[in-house]
Amino acid sequence: MSDVISSSFVRQDLLAERPAPVKTTGFIGLMRTRLFNSPTNILLTIVGALLLWFTIVPSVKFLMVDAVWSGKDRTACLAENAGFAVGACWPYIQAKLPQLIYGFYPEAERWRVNLTLLLAVVLLLPLLIPRLPAKSLNAGLFFVAFPVVAFFLLHGGGIKGFGLSWTAGLLQLFDESIVGAGQALLTSSRTSAVGPLLWVLGSLIVLLGTVIHWLIFPLTWLRDFIQGTGQPVWADFAVTAGIVCLIAFVLGGGVRTGGRALASSIATFIAIAIVIKLMDLDRGGLPVVTTNLWGGLLVTLVVSVTGIVTSLPIGIALALGRRSTIPLIRIFSIAFIEFWRGVPLITVLFFATYMLPLFLPGNFTVDGLVRALIGIALFTGAYQAENVRGGLAAIPRGQSEAAAALGLSWWKTTSLIVLPQGLRHVIPNLVNSFISLFKDTSLVSIVALFDLLGSLRASFADPKWSTPSTAFTGFAFAGIIYFLFCFGMSRYSLFVEHRLNAHRRN
Amino acid sequence: MSTEARKPPPQIALKIRRILGGKAGWNGVAVQFAFAAILGWIGYEIVSNARANLENQHIAAGFGFLRNNAGFDVNQTLISYTGSDTFLRVFVVGLLNTLVVSVVGIVFATVIGFIVALCRLSPNWLLSRVGEIYVEVIRNLPLLFQILFWYLAVLAALPNPRQSISLFGIAFISNRGLVIPSPIGQSGLAPFLAVLALGIVASLALRVYARRALFQRGQVIRIWPSVLALLFGLPLATMLVFGLPFTFELPQLRGFNFAGGSRIIPEFVALTVALATYTAAFIAEIVRAGILSVHKGQMEAGSSLGLSRGATLRLIVVPQAMRVIVPPLTNQYLNLTKNSSLAVAIGYPDLVSVFAGTSLSQTGQAIEIIAMTMGVYLLISLLTSAIMSVYGWRVSRSLGA
Structure with missing residues (x-):
C-alpha cells in the first residue's frame, strides 16, 4: 500500500502560467502572420509598401492636397499664380461639367435628360433588388416601355399614327420591294441565257406581290380613311387597341380563360393612352433635339442602355437558333455569332457608319447615333448569345423532356421551362458582358459621336483651360465616373453569383 | 423453313x-x-x-483601286514604303504594324500578368492587396480611356527631346517617343546566327533524347550544363573567333532632336503600354484562377512522394494549371490583337487606321475596304480558334488515355 502511495504523484503546487498563445487575429496578428513572419515576407512587404507609396500618395496629393478648387479660367491653375506646384484643376471640371454630362443639349431642355435618368433609376433599382416582387412587370416596363418613353423624352417629336398605320406602311413597303424584285427578274430575263426560267420566277414573284397587295388592301384603305379624320392618332389608337384586345382575348382562350389576357391588354393600352396624353404626342410632343446635340455621359448611358436592352433579345434568339434542329437556322446562327465575335468592335462601328448607309434605300437616311447603336447591338448580341447558350446548356435534358411529356409545345417549353432557368444561371455572365459593353461605348467617340470620353477630349482643346494639369484632371474625373459604374456592376454581379450559389456553400 | x-x-x-x-x-x-x-x-x-x-x-465597285497610288505617308513602316506606292502596299504596311504592336503587347502583357498573378497569390497580405488594387482599377476602366490617358496625359507631359529622360545613358524617352540604340550588323553576324541556330536545334534534340531515356529506360540524364554550353558558350566562342556580330549605335542629342539610334514613335509606346497593362489584368485573373483550380491535395501528394516544393510545382501543379490557363489565355491574346485596332484613336498607323481610315476616306470604297479589314481579323480569330480546338482535343485525349 505504501508502495503505491510513494510511486504515485500528486502535484502540490500550481503550474506556472504559460504565456498566452501568439495572437493570430486582429491587426497585430495580421502583421505577425501575413506581413513579417519571414525575411522574404518582410522584403515583399517593403516592396508592396514602396509600390503603394509611389502610387497612392502622389495621386492623393494631386487630387486633394495640391488641387485648385476655385477659379474662373486657366490662370487660377498656373503654378506662378497659385504659388505652388498645382495638382488637379477642379474649376476646369466645374466649367466643363454641363458639356461632360449633357453635351450640347439645349440648356432649357436639360430637365428632360434629368427626368429620363430619374425614371431609369426608379425602374432599375427594384429590378436589381431580388427581394422585391413583380419582377416580370418591372422588367417589361424597363425593357419595353422605358426605351419608348425615353426616346420621346430625349429626342422629342410626336406621332402621326399608331399601330395600324405603322403595320400598313411596313407591309406596303415589303410588298413594293417584292414587286420590285419580280420586275427586276422579268427585265433581266430578256437578256439572260436562262430567260424562261427567270421569267417564270419573276412572274411568280410579281403574282405573289399582287396577292399580298390585295390581302393588305383593307388595312391600307382603313389607314387612308383614318388619316382623313380629324384625330388620326386617337382614331388609329382606338382601332389598334380594339383589334389587339380581340386577338389577345381569342388567343387567351376565348370566353373560358381569355378574361385575364383581355384585362391585361386593356390595362396596357390605357397606360399607353395616358403616356400619349401626358406627353402630347398626338399634337407634336416636346420640341425636337437632334442627336448631334447630344453628348457626354448622356450618350454613354443611352448607348449602353440601348445596347443592353437590344442585345438581350438578339442574344436569346441567336442562342436558340444555334441549338435549333433546323439546319439552315443553326448554320446561320453559328456563322452570325462567329462573324461578329471574330472582328473588333471598331471595325463594326466603321461598318455601321460607312457601309450600312449604302445598304439602305437612297431616300432613307439613318441618324449617326442610330447607326452606331445598330452596330453595337449586333456585336453585343453575338456575345450575349454565347452567354445565354451556356445557360441553356446547363439545364438538364430532363426538364425539356418533362415539358414534352406534359404536352407543351416547343414555344411553351422554351419560354416557360428552359429559358427562365437558363437565364437565371447566367445573370453574372450577362452583367459582366454589360460591364464590357459599358466600357466599349467609349469607342463611339472614334466615329464622331461625343460620349463622355469624346467630350472630355474635345474639352482639352479649349485654350481657356489649357494648363499642364488639365489633361490629368480630366482623366481623373472621367476615370472616377467609369470606375464607379463598372465597379458597381461587377460588385452586383458577384452578389448575384453568391446568391445563386447559396446552396453550394458549405 | x-x-x-x-x-x-x-x-x-x-x-x-x-x-x-x-x-x-x-x-x-x-x-x-x-x-x-x-x-x-x-x-x-x-x-x-x-x-x-x-x-x-459615282464609285466603281471592285478591287481595282488596290493598284492605284496611295499618295499619303505612313509614319512607321516595317517594309519600305513611299507615298507613291499602291493601296495594296498600304494594306500590308498596316497589317504588319498591327502584328508588331500585338506581338510586343502580348509579350509584355504575359510578363506583367504573371507577375501580378504571383503577387495576388502571395501569402504576403500587402502584396496581394496591391495586386488586387491593380486588377480592379485596370479592369474597370475602358481601354480607350487608358490609351488616351497614356498618349494625351502621360506622354504629352514628358519633356521635349533636349531635356529627355535618360535610361542609363543608352535610351532616351521624351514627348517625341522612345529612342533606343539600333543594332548594326558586323562581319561576325552570319556565323553567329548560324551557330545560335545550331545550338538551339542541338539542345532541342538533346531534350528529346533525355525525355526518351527517362520514359523508356528510367534513366535520368542531366542536360542543363550541355544546353547552357550550347546556347551561350558556343556563340561566345564564335564571337571571339569572328569578332562582334553587331555593334550598337547610341543615340546622341544633336540640336533639337536625336541623331542615330532608332526612334519608336510615341503612339506605339502609348498603345503598347496601354494594351499590355490592360490585358495583363485579365491574364493575372486567368493565371490565378488556373493555379487555384489545382486541388490542394495535389501539392500535398507531391510532397508526400518526397518531391521538393519546386519540383512539385514544376511537375505537378503547373502542368495541371496550364490546362485550365491556356484556352482563356489564348482568348486574351486574341482580344489584345483585336483591341490593337483602337490605335486609330491616337493615330498609330495600324491596319484600321491607315486602311479603313485614311484609304477609305481617300477612295470611298467602303464595302471593299471594310470587308478586307474585317476579313483579316476574322481570319486571325478563326485560325486561333481552330488551333485551340486542336489543343483542346489533344488535352481531352491525353486525359482519357
Whole structure:
C-alpha cells in the first residue's frame, strides 16, 4: 500500500502560467502572420509598401492636397499664380461639367435628360433588388416601355399614327420591294441565257406581290380613311387597341380563360393612352433635339442602355437558333455569332457608319447615333448569345423532356421551362458582358459621336483651360465616373453569383 | 423453313425529309424555306440598294483601286514604303504594324500578368492587396480611356527631346517617343546566327533524347550544363573567333532632336503600354484562377512522394494549371490583337487606321475596304480558334488515355 502511495504523484503546487498563445487575429496578428513572419515576407512587404507609396500618395496629393478648387479660367491653375506646384484643376471640371454630362443639349431642355435618368433609376433599382416582387412587370416596363418613353423624352417629336398605320406602311413597303424584285427578274430575263426560267420566277414573284397587295388592301384603305379624320392618332389608337384586345382575348382562350389576357391588354393600352396624353404626342410632343446635340455621359448611358436592352433579345434568339434542329437556322446562327465575335468592335462601328448607309434605300437616311447603336447591338448580341447558350446548356435534358411529356409545345417549353432557368444561371455572365459593353461605348467617340470620353477630349482643346494639369484632371474625373459604374456592376454581379450559389456553400 | 429478315421499306419520303429538314421534319422544311426566302429578300435589297447608291455617288465597285497610288505617308513602316506606292502596299504596311504592336503587347502583357498573378497569390497580405488594387482599377476602366490617358496625359507631359529622360545613358524617352540604340550588323553576324541556330536545334534534340531515356529506360540524364554550353558558350566562342556580330549605335542629342539610334514613335509606346497593362489584368485573373483550380491535395501528394516544393510545382501543379490557363489565355491574346485596332484613336498607323481610315476616306470604297479589314481579323480569330480546338482535343485525349 505504501508502495503505491510513494510511486504515485500528486502535484502540490500550481503550474506556472504559460504565456498566452501568439495572437493570430486582429491587426497585430495580421502583421505577425501575413506581413513579417519571414525575411522574404518582410522584403515583399517593403516592396508592396514602396509600390503603394509611389502610387497612392502622389495621386492623393494631386487630387486633394495640391488641387485648385476655385477659379474662373486657366490662370487660377498656373503654378506662378497659385504659388505652388498645382495638382488637379477642379474649376476646369466645374466649367466643363454641363458639356461632360449633357453635351450640347439645349440648356432649357436639360430637365428632360434629368427626368429620363430619374425614371431609369426608379425602374432599375427594384429590378436589381431580388427581394422585391413583380419582377416580370418591372422588367417589361424597363425593357419595353422605358426605351419608348425615353426616346420621346430625349429626342422629342410626336406621332402621326399608331399601330395600324405603322403595320400598313411596313407591309406596303415589303410588298413594293417584292414587286420590285419580280420586275427586276422579268427585265433581266430578256437578256439572260436562262430567260424562261427567270421569267417564270419573276412572274411568280410579281403574282405573289399582287396577292399580298390585295390581302393588305383593307388595312391600307382603313389607314387612308383614318388619316382623313380629324384625330388620326386617337382614331388609329382606338382601332389598334380594339383589334389587339380581340386577338389577345381569342388567343387567351376565348370566353373560358381569355378574361385575364383581355384585362391585361386593356390595362396596357390605357397606360399607353395616358403616356400619349401626358406627353402630347398626338399634337407634336416636346420640341425636337437632334442627336448631334447630344453628348457626354448622356450618350454613354443611352448607348449602353440601348445596347443592353437590344442585345438581350438578339442574344436569346441567336442562342436558340444555334441549338435549333433546323439546319439552315443553326448554320446561320453559328456563322452570325462567329462573324461578329471574330472582328473588333471598331471595325463594326466603321461598318455601321460607312457601309450600312449604302445598304439602305437612297431616300432613307439613318441618324449617326442610330447607326452606331445598330452596330453595337449586333456585336453585343453575338456575345450575349454565347452567354445565354451556356445557360441553356446547363439545364438538364430532363426538364425539356418533362415539358414534352406534359404536352407543351416547343414555344411553351422554351419560354416557360428552359429559358427562365437558363437565364437565371447566367445573370453574372450577362452583367459582366454589360460591364464590357459599358466600357466599349467609349469607342463611339472614334466615329464622331461625343460620349463622355469624346467630350472630355474635345474639352482639352479649349485654350481657356489649357494648363499642364488639365489633361490629368480630366482623366481623373472621367476615370472616377467609369470606375464607379463598372465597379458597381461587377460588385452586383458577384452578389448575384453568391446568391445563386447559396446552396453550394458549405 | 427459315425466314429471311425482310428489307426495310425504302422510305424515300423520310430520307428527303431528313435531308431537307433535319430532325424537325416537314415543319423544319417549311421554316427553312421561309427563312431562306427572307434571307434572299434581305440579300436582294442590300445588293440592289448598294448598287443604286454606288451609282449615285459615282464609285466603281471592285478591287481595282488596290493598284492605284496611295499618295499619303505612313509614319512607321516595317517594309519600305513611299507615298507613291499602291493601296495594296498600304494594306500590308498596316497589317504588319498591327502584328508588331500585338506581338510586343502580348509579350509584355504575359510578363506583367504573371507577375501580378504571383503577387495576388502571395501569402504576403500587402502584396496581394496591391495586386488586387491593380486588377480592379485596370479592369474597370475602358481601354480607350487608358490609351488616351497614356498618349494625351502621360506622354504629352514628358519633356521635349533636349531635356529627355535618360535610361542609363543608352535610351532616351521624351514627348517625341522612345529612342533606343539600333543594332548594326558586323562581319561576325552570319556565323553567329548560324551557330545560335545550331545550338538551339542541338539542345532541342538533346531534350528529346533525355525525355526518351527517362520514359523508356528510367534513366535520368542531366542536360542543363550541355544546353547552357550550347546556347551561350558556343556563340561566345564564335564571337571571339569572328569578332562582334553587331555593334550598337547610341543615340546622341544633336540640336533639337536625336541623331542615330532608332526612334519608336510615341503612339506605339502609348498603345503598347496601354494594351499590355490592360490585358495583363485579365491574364493575372486567368493565371490565378488556373493555379487555384489545382486541388490542394495535389501539392500535398507531391510532397508526400518526397518531391521538393519546386519540383512539385514544376511537375505537378503547373502542368495541371496550364490546362485550365491556356484556352482563356489564348482568348486574351486574341482580344489584345483585336483591341490593337483602337490605335486609330491616337493615330498609330495600324491596319484600321491607315486602311479603313485614311484609304477609305481617300477612295470611298467602303464595302471593299471594310470587308478586307474585317476579313483579316476574322481570319486571325478563326485560325486561333481552330488551333485551340486542336489543343483542346489533344488535352481531352491525353486525359482519357
